[in-house]
Structure formats: C-alpha cells, structure tokens
Amino acid sequence: MATTFCLINQKGGCGKSSTCFHLAGAFAELGMNVLLLDMDPQGSLSQGFLGSEFVESLSSKETMTMLFDESSFFESRDALLHPTQFDGITICPANQTLAPFNAPEPEKTGMLQYAIREFLTEQHDYDVVLIDCPPNLYRCSWTSMVAADYVVIPVPPEDFGTQGLRAVHQCVQQARQLNPDLRRLGHLITRCDQRLLVHRMYEQKLRELYGEMVLDTVITEASAFKVALTRRRPVQFHDAESKAAKLTLSLAREILDRISLDERKRKVA
Ligand SMILES: Nc1ncnc2c1ncn2[C@@H]1O[C@H](COP(=O)(O)OP(=O)(O)OP(=O)(O)O)[C@@H](O)[C@H]1O
Ligand SMILES: [Mg+2]
Structure with missing residues (x-):
C-alpha cells in the first residue's frame, strides 16, 4: 500500500501546491511511483503538470469531481488517472467543476466522506500519494484527511496568527474520528528567507511551540521553484544542481526517514 500525505493549511499561498509539485519530482528521482491528487478547484497543481487550457477543458468525469458526483458513481475511474511527461508521476487533476462540491460542514456528507479513501484502495501501483488541498478546511480538505496517513502543514514564516494553525490541528483531531490512523508528520x-530576522525569529518560535513536529528541512524562497513551475517541470528535472532541487530532495529523504521511524515506533507500541 502507498503512503498517503495531504498538504493542508487554510492560509492561501503558503506553498501547498508548489511543495506537491516539486516533491513529486524528488520522490520520482528516488525511484518511487507517485500519484498526485489535486483536491483544489483552483487546479494549480494540475495546471503545473498538464497546462491550463487542457485542465480547464477536462470534463468532471476526468477530474476528482467524479468521486463526488452521483451521476458518475458507477463509471470507471480510469479516466481520472492522467500520466505526466515524467516517469513515475501520475496525476488525478481538478478544475472548477470541483468547486460546487467543496462545501462547508463536510462531516455531514455521509459516506461521501470516504470517497477518496475508497478510490485509493483501488490504486495498487504507487509508493507515495500526495494530496494538494485548497486553502480552507471544507469538504475537499476533510475527505483528504479521511484518506491520508499523514498530514503535512506548510507554513510561511510570517503567519504570526496562531489561530489559523489551531483550526488546522482541531480539524485533524476531528478527522481522526473517521480515520484513527491519521498522523501529523x-x-x-516554506518560502523562508533566512536573511530576514523576522523569518528566523518565526522559525525559532515555531520550533519552540511544536518541537519535533517541525520538519528539519526548511524550504527557502527561491526563483528556481517558480521558473521550474512555469516550465512545467519539477525543479529536480529542471535543474538538479540548483539549491532548490537539493533542498527538495532532502525534504523527500527526511519524510521517508520520519515515516520509517514512525512505523518502527508503532510496531514497538
Ligand atoms: N519556495 C518558494 N520559492 C519561490 N516561490 C514560491 C515558493 N513556494 C511557492 N512559491 C510561489 O508562491 C505562489 C503560491 O504558492 P502555491 O501556489 O504553492 O501556494 P498554495 O498554498 O498552494 O496556494 P493556494 O492556497 O492558493 O492553493 C506560487 O506562485 C508559487 O510559485
Ligand atoms: Mg494551491
């Protein structure tokens, strides 16, 4: 079975999609088969790999929308899986057709809360699944948490309101009622400029508050991430020698180390 991660934060622009995009490249470079699920109606991750025009032209049956749309329940899900130009990276895209389904109060949607979880039980060819969530905690994020093994919370080092993070943690806690195995990686x-005192201070504060629950790898603000995205290539495949590519590879390795440590701890417990 693949290990599934969802990237969540209700703050917009904190690097959720960018992290999924480049991390997919790093995992693929490490020889893993990666499945990306775009759960954001903005479709940024899908557009990054497949181009805007193509993604906007997709019908709901070719996107994640089909998992929530009753008229598609009995159709094959194969049309959802889109290969990318990179070996080892497949994406299930999203576009605006998903927007009407991303409603608040997702815990009231009955069995549909398990839609992604059920879909993933049918996928046997992948080592890693990365789910890109929208900047809110509505149904798309909720069903992602119900399906995931781990939550990763990207935070830019300027978000001093802890209120937003608290809401994310509460939501993870609630999702555990349906998915008791959900863990916080x-x-x-993300987007850190270590020359700025304010960013260094924020990092220190976050590490004081959350200790081991902050990944050692820090993703810096770097133009290589943006340039690679505009070329539709994860930075690993755009410029493997760049600092951005090396950082992303370190992040992928740290994630793999953390999950193997977590699995060992769970076996002992
Ligand atoms: N480390 C980085 N260095 C430079 N630019 C970055 C970095 N991370 C993200 N960006 C840029 O910042 C913008 C927002 O990033 P991204 O789309 O990944 O955020 P998001 O959290 O997915 O946003 P949303 O909440 O709208 O989905 C994008 O233009 C992206 O290319
Ligand atoms: Mg995004």
Missing part, C-alpha cells in the same frame, strides 16, 4: 516551513 509535521509543519513544513
């Missing part, structure tokens, strides 16, 4: 500091 940790907070991932």
Whole structure:
C-alpha cells in the first residue's frame, strides 16, 4: 500500500501546491511511483503538470469531481488517472467543476466522506500519494484527511496568527474520528528567507511551540521553484544542481526517514 500525505493549511499561498509539485519530482528521482491528487478547484497543481487550457477543458468525469458526483458513481475511474511527461508521476487533476462540491460542514456528507479513501484502495501501483488541498478546511480538505496517513502543514514564516494553525490541528483531531490512523508528520516551513530576522525569529518560535513536529528541512524562497513551475517541470528535472532541487530532495529523504521511524515506533507500541 502507498503512503498517503495531504498538504493542508487554510492560509492561501503558503506553498501547498508548489511543495506537491516539486516533491513529486524528488520522490520520482528516488525511484518511487507517485500519484498526485489535486483536491483544489483552483487546479494549480494540475495546471503545473498538464497546462491550463487542457485542465480547464477536462470534463468532471476526468477530474476528482467524479468521486463526488452521483451521476458518475458507477463509471470507471480510469479516466481520472492522467500520466505526466515524467516517469513515475501520475496525476488525478481538478478544475472548477470541483468547486460546487467543496462545501462547508463536510462531516455531514455521509459516506461521501470516504470517497477518496475508497478510490485509493483501488490504486495498487504507487509508493507515495500526495494530496494538494485548497486553502480552507471544507469538504475537499476533510475527505483528504479521511484518506491520508499523514498530514503535512506548510507554513510561511510570517503567519504570526496562531489561530489559523489551531483550526488546522482541531480539524485533524476531528478527522481522526473517521480515520484513527491519521498522523501529523509535521509543519513544513516554506518560502523562508533566512536573511530576514523576522523569518528566523518565526522559525525559532515555531520550533519552540511544536518541537519535533517541525520538519528539519526548511524550504527557502527561491526563483528556481517558480521558473521550474512555469516550465512545467519539477525543479529536480529542471535543474538538479540548483539549491532548490537539493533542498527538495532532502525534504523527500527526511519524510521517508520520519515515516520509517514512525512505523518502527508503532510496531514497538
Ligand atoms: N519556495 C518558494 N520559492 C519561490 N516561490 C514560491 C515558493 N513556494 C511557492 N512559491 C510561489 O508562491 C505562489 C503560491 O504558492 P502555491 O501556489 O504553492 O501556494 P498554495 O498554498 O498552494 O496556494 P493556494 O492556497 O492558493 O492553493 C506560487 O506562485 C508559487 O510559485
Ligand atoms: Mg494551491
């Protein structure tokens, strides 16, 4: 079975999609088969791999929408899986057709809460699944948490309101009622400029608050991430020698180390 991670934060622009995009490249570089699920109606991750025009032209049956749309329940899910130009990376895209389904109060949607979880039980070819969530904690994020093994919370080092993070943690706690195995892999500091005192202070504060629940790897703000995205190539395949590519590879390795440590701890417990 694949290990499934969902990237969640209700703050917009904190690097959820960018992290999924580049991390997919790093995992693929490490020889893993990666499945990406785009759960954001904005479709940024899908557009990154497949291009805007193509993604916007997809019908709901070719996107994650089909998992929530009653008229598609009995159709094959194969049309959802889109290969990318990179070996080892497959994506289930999203576009605006998903927006009407991303409603608040997701815990009132009965069996549909398990839609992604059920879909993933049918996928046997992958080592890692990364789910990109929208900047809210509605149904798309909720069903992702119900399906995931681990939550990763990307945080830019300027978000001093702890209110937002508290809501994310509460939501993870609630989702555990349906998915008791859901674990927090940790907070991932993104878009960090370590020359700025304010960013260094934020990092220190976050590590004081959350200790081991902050990943050691810090993703810095770097133009290589943006340039690679505009070329539709994870930074690993755009410029493997760049600092951005090396950082992303370290992040992938740290994630794999953390999950193997977590699995060992669970076996002992
Ligand atoms: N480490 C980075 N260095 C430079 N630019 C970055 C970095 N991370 C993200 N960006 C840029 O910041 C913008 C927002 O990033 P991204 O789309 O990944 O955020 P998001 O959390 O997915 O946003 P949303 O909440 O809208 O889905 C994008 O233009 C992206 O290319
Ligand atoms: Mg996004």
